[in-house]
Amino acid sequence: DIGLPQANGLELVQRLRARRAPVPVLILTARDTLDDCVDSLNVGADDFMTKPFRLPELVARVRALVRRSHAVTTSKLSAGPLEMDMGQHVALLHGQPVDLTKREWAILENLLLQSPNVVSKEKLLQSISSWDADLTPNAIEVYVSRLRHKLAPGGIDIRTVRGIGYRLDEPTAA
Numbered sequence: 001d002i003g004l005p006q007a008n009g010l011e012l013v014q015r016l017r018a019r020r021a022p023v024p025v026l027i028l029t030a031r032d033t034l035d036d037c038v039d040s041l042n043v044g045a046d047d048f049m050t051k052p053f054r055l056p057e058l059v060a061r062v063r064a065l066v067r068r069s070h071a072v073t074t075s076k077l078s079a080g081p082l083e084m085d086m087g088q089h090v091a092l093l094h095g096q097p098v099d100l101t102k103r104e105w106a107i108l109e110n111l112l113l114q115s116p117n118v119v120s121k122e123k124l125l126q127s128i129s130s131w132d133a134d135l136t137p138n139a140i141e142v143y144v145s146r147l148r149h150k151l152a153p154g155g156i157d158i159r160t161v162r163g164i165g166y167r168l169d170e171p172t173a174a
Contacts, residue, residue: 001027002029009027009029010040013043014043016044017043019077019078022069022086024065024068025044026046026048026049026061027040027045027047028049028050029049036048047065075087077112078112079115079156079170080154080156080170081094082098082151082154084112086109093154094154099150100150102128104143104150106128107144109127110124111124112168115168117167119166121164122137125139125140144160155171156168156169156171157169157171
């Protein structure tokens with residue numbers, strides 16, 4: 001939606017596209033002017049629908065977006081010297097492979113997709129909980145600690161935002 005409670009939807013799309021996030025974006029909004037549609041598509045949205053909408057049309061459009069997104073063979077996320085090639089399932093730090101477990105991969109992917117925003121511990125837990133129902137919120141702390149250790153040589157920092165979650169900080173030029 002363009003009018004999100006605490007953010008501007010178009011700015012969110014711009015941030016996703018600037019990070020080369022490989023996610024399809026459908027704007028579903030009550031705003032119905034041609035300018036709203038054109039602006040949304042120009043900042044990187046893949047499709048645009050106005051409310052009220054017909055459910056069968058929404059479902060068809062989402063299916064089309066998903067179908068097209070699977071056609072993309074190489075999608076990459078990056079932050080400074082860190083690059084995640086989603087198609088090849090390879091993480092590189094300064095061009096060197098970083099050995100990540102599937103849970104570390106999922107957590108890092110979430111942090112990169114949401115950067116520079118904070119990702120809640122609960123969301124990170126949800127991203128890895130499908131593999132093991134016995135995980136506790138403390139498991140996230142363990143995986144984040146491991147990621148910090150692996151990413152430290154590249155100056156990539158995972159910041160704790162007390163009581164909320166974590167944020168990925170890119171290295172700054174000195």
